[in-house]
Amino acid sequence: MPSRVLKNVLRKLIYGTWGSAPSDRFQKVRYQRIWVSAVFITASVSILPLLVLTGFNFSQYQRALKEESTHPIHLLVSTSKRSLEYSIEERRNALLYIAKTNPIDELRDKKRLKIIKTNLDETFAHFVDIGLIDSNANLISYVGPPELEKKLSGVNYSREEWFSEVLSGGIYVSGVFKGHRGKPHFVIAVRTSDDLGDIYILRATLDMQLLTSQVPAFGHDEVSDVFIIDRDGILQTRSRSGASELEKSPVGAPPYSDSAEVSEIMGKSGVRFIMGYAYIANTPFIFVMTRPMPDLMKNWLILRRNLLAFLFTSILVIIVLTMTVSSVLVSRIREADLKHEAALHHVEYAAKMASIGRLAAGVAHEINNPLAIINEKAGLLHDMISMNEDFPSREKSIKIIESILNSVERGSTITHRLLGFARHLDIQITTIDLAALINEVLGFLEKEATFRNIEVQTFFQEDLPTVKSDKGQLQQVFLNIINNAFEAVKKDGRVGILVERKDHDVISIQITDTGPGIAEEDMDRIFEPFFTTKSEGTGLGLSITYGIIRKLKGDIKVESKLGQGTSFVITIPVEKKL
Amino acid sequence: MTENLSVLLVDDEEELVSALRERMELRGIDAVLALNGQQALHEAEMKKFDVAVIDVMMPEMSGMEVMEQLLKVQPGIKVILLTGRGDENDSAAGLRMGAFDYIIKPVNINVLLDLIRRAVKKNND
Numbered sequence: 077m078p079s080r081v082l083k084n085v086l087r088k089l090i091y092g093t094w095g096s097a098p099s100d101r102f103q104k105v106r107y108q109r110i111w112v113s114a115v116f117i118t119a120s121v122s123i124l125p126l127l128v129l130t131g132f133n134f135s136q137y138q139r140a141l142k143e144e145s146t147h148p149i150h151l152l153v154s155t156s157k158r159s160l161e162y163s164i165e166e167r168r169n170a171l172l173y174i175a176k177t178n179p180i181d182e183l184r185d186k187k188r189l190k191i192i193k194t195n196l197d198e199t200f201a202h203f204v205d206i207g208l209i210d211s212n213a214n215l216i217s218y219v220g221p222p223e224l225e226k227k228l229s230g231v232n233y234s235r236e237e238w239f240s241e242v243l244s245g246g247i248y249v250s251g252v253f254k255g256h257r258g259k260p261h262f263v264i265a266v267r268t269s270d271d272l273g274d275i276y277i278l279r280a281t282l283d284m285q286l287l288t289s290q291v292p293a294f295g296h297d298e299v300s301d302v303f304i305i306d307r308d309g310i311l312q313t314r315s316r317s318g319a320s321e322l323e324k325s326p327v328g329a330p331p332y333s334d335s336a337e338v339s340e341i342m343g344k345s346g347v348r349f350i351m352g353y354a355y356i357a358n359t360p361f362i363f364v365m366t367r368p369m370p371d372l373m374k375n376w377l378i379l380r381r382n383l384l385a386f387l388f389t390s391i392l393v394i395i396v397l398t399m400t401v402s403s404v405l406v407s408r409i410r411e412a413d414l415k416h417e418a419a420l421h422h423v424e425y426a427a428k429m430a431s432i433g434r435l436a437a438g439v440a441h442e443i444n445n446p447l448a449i450i451n452e453k454a455g456l457l458h459d460m461i462s463m464n465e466d467f468p469s470r471e472k473s474i475k476i477i478e479s480i481l482n483s484v485e486r487g488s489t490i491t492h493r494l495l496g497f498a499r500h501l502d503i504q505i506t507t508i509d510l511a512a513l514i515n516e517v518l519g520f521l522e523k524e525a526t527f528r529n530i531e532v533q534t535f536f537q538e539d540l541p542t543v544k545s546d547k548g549q550l551q552q553v554f555l556n557i558i559n560n561a562f563e564a565v566k567k568d569g570r571v572g573i574l575v576e577r578k579d580h581d582v583i584s585i586q587i588t589d590t591g592p593g594i595a596e597e598d599m600d601r602i603f604e605p606f607f608t609t610k611s612e613g614t615g616l617g618l619s620i621t622y623g624i625i626r627k628l629k630g631d632i633k634v635e636s637k638l639g640q641g642t643s644f645v646i647t648i649p650v651e652k653k654l
Numbered sequence: 655m656t657e658n659l660s661v662l663l664v665d666d667e668e669e670l671v672s673a674l675r676e677r678m679e680l681r682g683i684d685a686v687l688a689l690n691g692q693q694a695l696h697e698a699e700m701k702k703f704d705v706a707v708i709d710v711m712m713p714e715m716s717g718m719e720v721m722e723q724l725l726k727v728q729p730g731i732k733v734i735l736l737t738g739r740g741d742e743n744d745s746a747a748g749l750r751m752g753a754f755d756y757i758i759k760p761v762n763i764n765v766l767l768d769l770i771r772r773a774v775k776k777n778n779d
Contacts, residue, residue, distance in 0.1 A: 441738055444738050444759060444760070445667060445670075445738070445759070447759075447760050448667070448670055448759040448760040448761065449667060449669045449670045449673070450760075451760035451761070452669075452670050452673035452674050452677065452760070452761070453669070453673050455673070455677055455763055456673040456676050456677050456680075459676075459677050459680045459681075459763075460680070463680065484760060485760075488759075488760050492758070495738070
């Protein structure tokens with residue numbers, strides 16, 4: 077039954093779901109409140125710092141790991157940026173130098189241009205061809221691969237975009253295009269002029285290797301991709317994803333920046349990428365490197381999982397511990413409160429009984445004196461009348477006086493009992509065998525029990541220690557209570573007497589009857605003098621019993637339920653200390 | 655039927671003790687009345703008594719003190735203490751101090767007379 081086990085665990089964990097009588101609902105709510113605030117405060121004090129620390133660690137690790145994974149990309153991208161910029165600038169400057177140092181006439185001369193090209197090739201790689209174009213966009217001189225020389229003779233570039241760009245800008249680096257030759261390439265063009273001020277353009281074509289040589293050097297791992305795009309997001313080199321030059325790149329052109337940047341982007345399939353990129357100065361090129369995020373952040377994800385697992389386990393442990401400890405503490409507090417309350421009640425009750433006793437004794441004493449006077453005066457009258465044969469209405473008078481004397485007797489019985497309740501007797505301590513004592517008392521009542529068919533069951537624990545107490549007084553106590561039990565059970569009832577040792581130094585005598593029981597509202601008052609439910613009772617029996625038991629340093633308690641009978645429990649110390 | 659007994663009754667409650675004396679006299683017992691300790695000692699100096707019945711609870715001089723003094727004046731006198739219920743400790747102390755017995759108020763005259771006769775009998779023995 078796992079649900080039952082869980083329920084039991086929860087009942088232990090959460091205070092107030094166990095062990096409270098419905099009658100103390102108010103108290104229960106009070107202790108539940110204490111419990112809730114104890115749990116809340118303790119848990120907060122322990123969990124808050126834990127959360128703050130974990131949060132701090134979380135962000136620290138996150139930053140460190142991010143840096144760790146973005147830093148190489150940043151490094152690669154900025155290195156590539158510098159390298160590419162240098163390669164292109166170097167060639168552009170070479171072209172500028174040629175344009176500045178060679179008169180147009182020499183450049184027009186194909187032989188001369190060929191020498192220049194040869195020199196250029198010796199110094200720089202990747203130049204495919206070089207050509208001079210006049211202001212009408214006609215190619216007037218050209219040195220390059222023979223098949224291109226043929227193809228390009230008499231070509232007019234006036235429609236090409238780069239032509240107008242270089243006319244207005246002076247220097248121009250194109251993006252990759254296929255152009256007349258049908259192969260991807262790009263051009264660098266510089267503007268120059270002759271002595272007459274006519275404008276010419278010196279243009280050189282560069283092969284793709286210049287770009288691709290920068291690219292495959294990186295991205296050795298399986299998942300990285302390195303490529304170059306232009307500012308419209310068109311691929312200038314092949315990408316690992318399979319797209320070739322001049323196709324739309326998987327990533328658009330990123331926002332412009334002078335330096336290398338690293339940012340996160342979302343791929344088409346929802347995969348997060350880290351993208352490093354750099355705008356290559358004075359060219360349309362953007363160097364791009366991408367790497368899928370999960371791979372880069374693998375370590376971070378593991379760490380994050382561990383951190384969260386640690387956090388939640390700790391919180392769970394703290395909460396369970398806090399709840400358990402609080403439950404134990406609150407139940408201890410409650411127990412202490414209950415004990416305190418019971419002790420207070422006891423003291424209060426004992427004080428009440430003591431003051432009632434003093435009051436009763438005072439009243440009884442004061443009433444006893446006039447009773448004694450009435451007794452003597454009436455007695456004297458009785459003597460006088462009974463000695464005088466001629467007294468008128470003699471018989472009637474004697475009867476009246478006897479009635480007065482009887483009433484005095486009744487009154488003095490009550491005052492004597494009242495005084496007995498509070499009297500200060502010398503206690504005669506002897507060693508008593510309780511079992512024998514109770515059997516003796518039962519002996520007095522044997523006839524009545526037989527006559528009324530009352531079943532008396534006794535159980536005496538074996539090896540009962542003897543007690544040191546006052547035999548006569550204890551006899552009176554047991555006689556009183558057993559007699560009460562007999563009166564309560566009427567005919568054919570049962571009375572049980574259980575004597576056993578409890579808590580080492582106390583003997584408990586439990587006298588139980590199957591009578592009608594005591595109403596709850598009467599329970600608190602049954603030891604008070606004059607409290608009685610019997611029509612003919614004085615209400616003094618139990619109060620005297622109570623007084624005796626207290627004097628003998630014992631205790632008497634009653635438990636009863638209407639319709640189920642009554643149980644008196646008397647406890648007497650084994651070693652009596654006076 | 656005079657029994658030739660002389661009894662000293664000591665009690666501050668005059669109503670009580672005067673009725674008691676009259677009842678004793680009706681039964682042929684000669685009783686002298688004292689309302690306090692001084693008076694009792696005074697009477698004891700004038701006359702020899704067989705028995706003294708003394709109330710324990712009296713103002714000024716308590717029954718115990720009266721008994722003590724009285725026993726000095728008349729060592730052979732038998733003392734019966736008159737007590738209220740609840741004064742058993744006093745009574746027991748009284749017995750230790752030489753009282754013959756004690757009797758609890760209100761008093762049954764026959765019981766008291768019986769006690770007095772027993773006291774006198776013991777004295778004569």
